[in-house]
Amino acid sequence: MLFADKVALVTGGGSGIGRASAHAFARHGASVGILGRTAEEIEHVASEIRALGGSALPLVADVKDEGAMREAVEALVDAFGGVDIVVANAGVNGVWAPVDDLKPSEWDETIAINLRGTFLTLHLTVPYLRKAAEGSIIVVSSINGTRTFTTPGALAYSATKAAQLAMVQQLALELGKDGVRVNAVCPGAIETSIDENTEQRGAGTSGIPVIWPEGDIPVSHGKPGTADDVADAILFLASSKARHITGTPLWIDGGQGLLR
Numbered sequence: 544m545l546f547a548d549k550v551a552l553v554t555g556g557g558s559g560i561g562r563a564s565a566h567a568f569a570r571h572g573a574s575v576g577i578l579g580r581t582a583e584e585i586e587h588v589a590s591e592i593r594a595l596g597g598s599a600l601p602l603v604a605d606v607k608d609e610g611a612m613r614e615a616v617e618a619l620v621d622a623f624g625g626v627d628i629v630v631a632n633a634g635v636n637g638v639w640a641p642v643d644d645l646k647p648s649e650w651d652e653t654i655a656i657n658l659r660g661t662f663l664t665l666h667l668t669v670p671y672l673r674k675a676a677e678g679s680i681i682v683v684s685s686i687n688g689t690r691t692f693t694t695p696g697a698l699a700y701s702a703t704k705a706a707q708l709a710m711v712q713q714l715a716l717e718l719g720k721d722g723v724r725v726n727a728v729c730p731g732a733i734e735t736s737i738d739e740n741t742e743q744r745g746a747g748t749s750g751i752p753v754i755w756p757e758g759d760i761p762v763s764h765g766k767p768g769t770a771d772d773v774a775d776a777i778l779f780l781a782s783s784k785a786r787h788i789t790g791t792p793l794w795i796d797g798g799q800g801l802l803r
Contacts, residue, residue: 544571544572545571545572545778545782545783545784546568546571546572546573546627546628546781546782547571547572547573548572549568549572549573549574549627549628550573550574550575550576550619550623550624550625550626550627550628551565551568551573551574551575551576551626551627551628551629551630551781552575552576552578552602552616552619552626552628552629552630552664552668553565553568553575553576553577553578553630553632554578554579554606554630554631554632554633554660554664555578555579555606555632555633555634555683556575556576556577556578556579556585556588556632557577557579557580557581557584557585557587557588558584558735559733559735559770560632560683560730560733560735560770560773560774560777561577561579561630561632561633562588562770563769563770563771563773563774564630564632564770564773564774564777564778565577565588565592565599566588566591566592566774567771567774567775567777567778568628568778568781569592569595569597569598569599570595570597571778573598573627573628574597574598574599574600574622574623575592575597575598575599575600576599576600576602576615576618576619576622576623576626577589577592577599577600577601577602578602578603578604578606578615578633579601579602579603579604579633580603580604580605581603582601582603585601585602585603586601588601589601598623600618600619600622600623602615602618602619603615606633606656606659606660606661606663606664607655607656607659607660607663609663612663612664612667613667616667616668616671620671625671625674625675626668626671626672626675626678627672627675627676627677627678627679628678628679628680628681628781629664629665629668629672629679629680629681630681630683630777630781631660631661631664631665631680631681631682631683631707632683633656633660633664634656634657634660634661634683634703635652635653635656635657636653636697636700637649637652637653637656637657637699637700637742638652638653638696638699638742638743639694639695639696639697639698639700639742639743640696640742640743641696642698644696645696645698645699649699650698650699653699653700653703654699654702654703657700657703657704657707658703658706658707661682661707661710662710665680665710665714668680669718669723672718672721672723673718673721673722673723675722675723676722677722677724677783677786678718678721678722678723678724679723679724679725679726679780679781679782679785680711680714680718680723680724680725680726681726681727681728681777681780681781682707682708682710682711682725682726682727682728683727683728683730683773683777684704684707684708684711684727684728684729684792685700685701685704685729685730685731686729686730686731686794686796686799686800687700687701687704688700688701688702688703688704688705688706688708689704689705689708689727689729689792689794690729690794690796690800691799691800695743696743704729707727708727708729708792711725711726711727711790711792712790715789715790715791716790719789724780724785724786724788724789725789725790726780726785726788726789726790726791726792726793727791727792727793728773728776728777728780728792728793728795729792729793729794729795729796730768730772730773730795730796731760731767731768731794731795731796731797731799731800732760732767732768732796732799733767733768733769733770733772733773733795734767734768734769734770735770759799759802760796760797760798760799761797761798761799761801761802762797762798763797768795768796768797772795773795776793776795780793
């Protein structure tokens with residue numbers, strides 16, 4: 544039980560990488576706070592974990608809302624006594640469009656969820672992580688903005704993902720003296736529902752036509768990874784097995800980013 548007596552907070556925990564991570568932590572003994580905007584989703588995940596004998600608390604909050612996030616973190620601490628691990632996973636693809644077509648309001652929404660949301664998550668949990676014996680933060684970034692820049696119109700998204708990695712590396716130094724490690728996972732193509740909420744315009748204008756080699760994810764012969772592939776990496780980075788790793792991006796893309 545890698546995480547017996549530990550408390551983990553997973554934002555965006557109602558589906559995809561967040562859901563897989565919440566399940567993984569619970570299987571290894573952690574009490575898990577599952578935070579998300581949709582009550583039905585996070586309550587379903589919490590019920591799944593409890594049915595398997597785990598401990599989980601659904602926390603309804605929008606990551607860009609300071610008041611709601613503060614209440615959620617306080618509820619988690621009240622329920623389980625502290626926070627040891629934070630997985631800042633909540634995010635959106637947002638609108639992908641050429642820079643002169645992307646509306647300022649669309650830019651602002653992506654920045655608010657992906658970047659302000661990450662900031663608020665860490666701002667509110669770091670005081671508790673400093674008290675933990677082995678505090679750990681894992682930020683879910685992306686190959687976009689850190690390894691590849693070929694997704695047409697993904698300006699706002701890539702900017703947030705690059706900024707998340709900068710936050711990780713800045714905070715690795717700031718929090719290292721307190722024994723808190725900060726790392727990032729940077730997934731490539733992963734089988735989740737995030738693409739269903741993506742609006743893309745003008746790909747023909749902003750995209751650069753390239754013919755990829757057959758199967759553009761070498762390790763899996765072109766097939767995308769799974770949420771569990773990312774959750775396993777998050778589990779490792781959160782554990783004592785990664786005790787000397789901080790400020791590090793871990794690309795989980797099957798080699799996809801090396802081709803692009």
